[in-house]
Amino acid sequence: MIARAVDTKTRILDAAEKLFGQNGFDATSLRDITAEADVNLAAVNYHFQTKDSLIDAVIARRIEPVNEKRRSMLSDAGPNPTIEQILIAFLAPILFEDIKQIAPLMGRIMATPDGFITRLFKRHFEEVVRLFSGALAKALPELAPAEIAWRLHFTAGAMANILTRGYLLPEVTNGLCDPSDRPAVLARLVTFAAAGFRATEGF
């Protein structure tokens, strides 16, 4: 009998992460997951009790490292970071997570407005959003707090759209845009968002 590289619980988490990212939480059944993981159906309920609890575990496993990276990058930028440094600290950790194939999952979380997922979203993102709002408010003292919140919301939406629908860009532009070149995507989004943050209120 060939020993497995990882234990059943991790196999389930990996398979669930992949399929949730690909097809969404609703559209992925526990049977899809156990087939992908090559484990028995009942193992899911043994390790995670319910499907909702599995979703929670899948998300929690990935979000905290991203937020930790955000905090450390923001901290590394010193006591008076530029807007660009703040935006990079906010965006780079999640954009570059693609390598581990978890960006689709993050995109899916951003794109699922249902109550349960929203609660997870708030639980894991609210604190880091407050941290970055504070940093941006310090870098842009002339901008009202509400305006900071709005513009961070816009930036997060742009980011989410890359994660969820980035693949559409090459199709619409006949290959002109390449969403898989993450450093270039990051540079573009930071340029765009930084200019947006520096804009004078009203038009």
Add this chain to the structure above:
Amino acid sequence: MIARAVDTKTRILDAAEKLFGQNGFDATSLRDITAEADVNLAAVNYHFQTKDSLIDAVIARRIEPVNEKRRSMLSDAGPNPTIEQILIAFLAPILFEDIKQIAPLMGRIMATPDGFITRLFKRHFEEVVRLFSGALAKALPELAPAEIAWRLHFTAGAMANILTRGYLLPEVTNGLCDPSDRPAVLARLVTFAAAGFRATEGF
């Protein structure tokens, strides 16, 4: 017997639109829809054959008027519209559709990456995206076409985030932001995105 205000087919479309917007396409069963519409389950299959076909009908009914409004607003702005005019023509028709309660549906479409919805999305949006990309390219001749596409993608993401997760802003900011004030939201997003479009490439 009290005559109904609208026929069964329209009642189904209205109920489906409402529930798809609220809870998503997957999470809304045909039984949910027929209960909301107060019609018989079999009526759905009689009028629309399949659920996918119903989804198509619901989306098609709303998207074309929005795109028509976009085209006419862009046309009304004359042969050399400003970036602000172009962005307003693109954003206002969908942001102000909220009054008819269809913004949740639009947000849901933007936020559903699954294959079938994506095909509908492309079918109904690709042409108008090309039209506005062309207008922006004309207004910003120094900007590479790929850059136009990227920045319109960012703007659409910000817009989608308002439609899908705008309700989070008052919660996170303790009521500082009011997403229901659509003219103010439009002004803010246009200010933000116009500055982003005018940004110099690279940082």
Add this chain to the structure above:
DNA sequence: GTCTATAGGTTGATAGAC
């Protein structure tokens, strides 16, 4: 911890009376 088997509920779609 892992399995088989199944309970118990939902779904989309249809057949056939009226």
Add this chain to the structure above:
DNA sequence: GTCTATCAACCTATAGAC
């Protein structure tokens, strides 16, 4: 066109053997 009744397929979750 609208109804009742129902099918076949799917789902999550669990009980109980090993």
